[in-house]
Amino acid sequence: MELIRSYFEHFSEEQLAKFSALKPLYEYWNARINVISRKDMENFYVHHVLHSLAIVRFTSFFSGAKVLDVGTGGGFPGIPLAIALPEVEFHLVDSIGKKIKVVRAVAEALQLTNVMASQTRAETLKQQYNYVVSRAVTRLPIFSSWIKGKLEKNNPKGALPPAVLYLKGGDLEDELVPPVQPIEIVSLHSYFREAFFETKKLVVFRV
Numbered sequence: 001m002e003l004i005r006s007y008f009e010h011f012s013e014e015q016l017a018k019f020s021a022l023k024p025l026y027e028y029w030n031a032r033i034n035v036i037s038r039k040d041m042e043n044f045y046v047h048h049v050l051h052s053l054a055i056v057r058f059t060s061f062f063s064g065a066k067v068l069d070v071g072t073g074g075g076f077p078g079i080p081l082a083i084a085l086p087e088v089e090f091h092l093v094d095s096i097g098k099k100i101k102v103v104r105a106v107a108e109a110l111q112l113t114n115v116m117a118s119q120t121r122a123e124t125l126k127q128q129y130n131y132v133v134s135r136a137v138t139r140l141p142i143f144s145s146w147i148k149g150k151l152e153k154n155n156p157k158g159a160l161p162p163a164v165l166y167l168k169g170g171d172l173e174d175e176l177v178p179p180v181q182p183i184e185i186v187s188l189h190s191y192f193r194e195a196f197f198e199t200k201k202l203v204v205f206r207v
Ligand SMILES: C[S@@+](CC[C@H](N)C(=O)[O-])C[C@H]1O[C@@H](n2cnc3c(N)ncnc32)[C@H](O)[C@@H]1O
Pocket: 070, 071, 072, 073, 074, 075, 076, 077, 093, 094, 095, 096, 099, 120, 121, 122, 123, 134, 135, 136, 137, 146
């Protein structure tokens, strides 16, 4: 847990214990339902947990905020975010039922009462959210069409306005076209020293 602690000194022992429990839980579930490539399990804390937590380096949302994780797969970035931000409500969705089964099992084992998981296509959701998070799901213009109308118009005064926070690797210039309205693009290497983050970005945008 030294890796997580070194970047997030304010996490409590309870939170660190939950992060520490994540790897054996995913090893157990991944052997039954593939949600993480087998060779990536070796780099679980850097490639999955720390990568997800980049969003917490950018913002901690506000207490009571509703956050949608679109195409969460086995629970990334939603599960690490829910451990890091227990005052925030997370709705994790994926179109594949067996992935949601893993998300529910992990959330239950860790008693994450701020996680709701649904098997659904993001396009069909009716609720509105203060923020949308996601990692590696589809090109940003397509993604934007899926979540159209699902962000609140305003957030409480002083909070980050409604936005999408999307974790992305590689080139994205040709994806930053309407309806994507970029607010900020952060190189994750400015947050984390590991070589994995050299090409990784957090794209914050409105639609
Ligand atoms: C490459 S995986 C990424 C999973 C996870 N976000 C991660 O980074 O580990 C993309 C996921 O998006 C899901 N997905 C694709 N289209 C979707 C849609 N329209 N609504 C909800 N989930 C979708 C897929 O089922 C898949 O689990």
